[in-house]
Amino acid sequence: MRVIETIAELKSIVKEEKAAGKSIGFVPTMGYLHEGHLTLANAARKENELVVMSIFVNPTQFGPNEDFDSYPRDLERDTRLAESVGVDFIFAPSVKEMYPSNGGIKIVAGRQSEILCGASRPGHFDGVLQVVAKLFHLVEPDRAYFGQKDAQQVALIQTLVRDFNFPLEVRTVPIVREEDGLAKSSRNVYLSEQERANAPAIFEALLLAKEEFLSKGDVKGAVEIASAHILSKTDGNIDYLEIYSYPDLQAVTEETEHFLLAAAVYIGKTRLIDNIIFSLKGETANV
């Protein structure tokens, strides 16, 4: 495995491998890899001849009061983990390498970004789409892998790829959880012992809300039950806990077939997100 830090080197490798007819699977990450990322890499490994992972903490998707500077980074550890699951190339550019110039052209995420995580993180998804578009153009993958954990992000990237005709497939991989149900996240390391013990309440709440919603069909009642569970089991503040149609992220109607039930909760100072996607029959949807 090789770690690449410059765009010039990456492009020369991509050109060579594509000329040799190799399919490319791409796993974009912000590093500090956990099992969730490795699951994405495994999926990419199975379906492609070459696997490229990017490790780049993208400043344009962090707000001024967010954790860009303190976001955990450990390239050495990440390199070992990526190698262990068969990644061929890590692309780990500097901020200057990725953003040497700015002519003022922006990708603006629009209405799908105004709810859920987008509502409390203005500009976040503009930054996500910007870096994803750049990385897609640099890596030229056949398939790109994203975790369902960031369900709103996946919906937006699917929309970007569809509406702008990017020549690649978006693959969504289910959430990987700890044994007690907590969704894996780089940010879990911020939790105190007590906070970590309470955090599974988020997923428990989502399961309660799903059951309530499927039996009674009432969005408001389902959200209330889930919120009450989180507030009784943690000292957390609920940022949002909502149900939308999936993947178009519109209000639920009688016609909606697939649902996204998503939550963001501050456990102490750490903001955790989780979601479940399900159909009217109660099955987890294949997204």
Added chain:
Amino acid sequence: MRVIETIAELKSIVKEEKAAGKSIGFVPTMGYLHEGHLTLANAARKENELVVMSIFVNPTQFGPNEDFDSYPRDLERDTRLAESVGVDFIFAPSVKEMYPSNGGIKIVAGRQSEILCGASRPGHFDGVLQVVAKLFHLVEPDRAYFGQKDAQQVALIQTLVRDFNFPLEVRTVPIVREEDGLAKSSRNVYLSEQERANAPAIFEALLLAKEEFLSKGDVKGAVEIASAHILSKTDGNIDYLEIYSYPDLQAVTEETEHFLLAAAVYIGKTRLIDNIIFSLKGETANV
């Protein structure tokens, strides 16, 4: 030569030709081809194994009071002309084929779009960048060809390709002129005989302004001389006549080395644009 109307067919051809290792030159147009377009196709023909031309009058770059409906179209004639200069494939999709869905994600052109043609055509360059990004993803060219006639458009597309790392080269081809200096344009067919006789005053004015600017270094004086020439020789209304640095389209300073002198003039109801790009030494810049 083949005319392709669906994205599916285009993608299958692009995939096949790229797998065979062929280089692709791409000439995006709105059709009603004139010598300017054919010059672009000739340039593409010289540098690539395969030449794809798109013919698509893009609705998203026209304002509500602009000439989308009356924009001239003649696919049969275009097909003959394109074939005569060795184009391999024409991609001529319907509006529905290009825009079947809209999730609300936009490319916003930013500060370079707020001057010149952009100032009087709000949203125009957003639409241009949208369709160009889509076409780049569909055709996957090695090189894309644009006429210098639309100098602001070229500057914006160069910025898009640079800042979003599109894997292709933008080639700029000089303006093709009639014998009396009028820049070739699909819109010249709108001119009455008298208007056509007066229209070369636009290019004459640009040459006068360039001389004045190079000898006295005074932007305002140069613009005044050129404006006076146009107003004395035509019944036209000047939309703009301005000088900027090129290709960054900022105000001229002591450090500016390359200049864009650009005009848009209504001759009767027909809006014509023209420009010259030059260096301090008076040479036409190689853009």
